Amino acid sequence: MKNYLQRLIEELVRRGEQLKGLIKCPIEIVELNALAVKCETEIDTCIRNLRELLGFIKDDNSDEQIVRYVYRRYQDEYRNIDLIERYGISLLKVNCQDLKYHNRLLLKIQTECKVPLTIASVASFSTESFFYAPKTHVIFVPAAEHLFLQHLPALYHELGHYVNGNLKNVRLTNLRSNLSNCYSIIKDYYSDILKRQLLETHSKEHMPITFAIMNKWKTTWFEEILCDAFATFLVGPAYAWSWIHIVSKINDDVFFFDNEIYRDHPSDEARFRFMIQCLRLSGFTEEANQLESVWHSLIFVSGKRGKPNYDLAFPNNLFSKLAIQIKTGLENNNFILCSPAILSKLPNTSITKSLNDAWEIFWKSPDGFFKFEDERIKELMDHISGSSSAIPHK
């Protein structure tokens, strides 16, 4: 094993060096410079760590426990280099107009909302809807998304994952403190329930479920609703509308909850309910009512409900406390949050305004929506990149 492990490590060092060679200097798309630096730094660290491991393995005194340790470290570095190649280097090899546009669009969003972090990158060739790759700080979006306005609010949700992954940054100290409060609120909420269940003989059998729910909140559910809150507070009703639009296309059971199988996302219904609470906190009362009215009319919502313990998993009174904490944290870190007053003053070239206008037109003048969408995208492209050449001729 020791000799083979040595060869594996040497091979990975070589792969790291080759990957570095694929990063062209200077970068063709300057907006991806931060990504190039991130990839290069990560690869350099991997190579350094791998060379250190070679020292361990070449030591004649290395025993079985050392080999276990080195193999584990090798696997870790392998995963790291693979993810950098997959979610970083692949993007650096692409050069097209819409990639530039998407990256400038994100720059504008981060500037408009005063997100106090370096600009994340965008890859416009996702095969998996919108998602964020934390290893390289890249948001992946589907290939044609720059030609539409109704799904783009999802970018704000992914931006939320970027912010959440960088909470140790000193610029986010206040937000981190409020999010820490959120975890305490979740713990207190379910601890109280567990205490009651412990005292009531007939409720003891529910304790493992309550534990499992609390564990899920801690590990993944909270991050997901945090990103929903982030998007709703920053871009307003457009995010909730966009959410309905996406769910209408791909939902299976919006009330999904199962005592045995725990998905990584809270149910779609719970997330929608949480967004509505965030909108009401932001002053969008009328819009929240409209959204609820449309939601309850949907064929996959109307008359449906969750299984037993659904309300235990996704309770309104927990949501309201979390929403307040998240909003306060964002305000304390000077993010620009969306409100009816702010929205009314924004120019057409504002992304927040455009995304909300799109939904207003969609509902009020659906026949003119496509024309509006084309014109507004052209306007945005001209404003953001100085050119609308990323729009294909129709």
Next chain:
Amino acid sequence: MSDIGLFGSQFEINQESLREFDNALGKIQSNQVVNRSLVVSSILSVLEPIGQSISYQVSLSSTIDQYNIIESLKKKVSLDEKTDWQNYVVKLQEIIEKIKLNQIDFNKTEIGILNDIGDALNDECNRHYRNLRG
């Protein structure tokens, strides 16, 4: 919107813990401990939440899924005829107490248990990584 983002952030959280833990364990195994308190806190940041979860206490100091880590350890122990879970838990709690007293001179059995913890954390990283790769 896709689950990939969540897999990614879970992977990062687990990887950060694994790296901190292994960095400290590597120093112990190669007798290169310079900053003892840093090594102690790095090891404890992983071991304590596991110890608490084994005793059914709620730990919010880490967003790692302790239940998966414990299941991975149970599986490992079940494959070893010489040891049983209860004894293993006692040994693990003894290691935690020992580290809390700033003692990091471990015998081979204890290093083996620390490597088990590292492997369990590594399994968790692998699980998220496989999800990430689709």
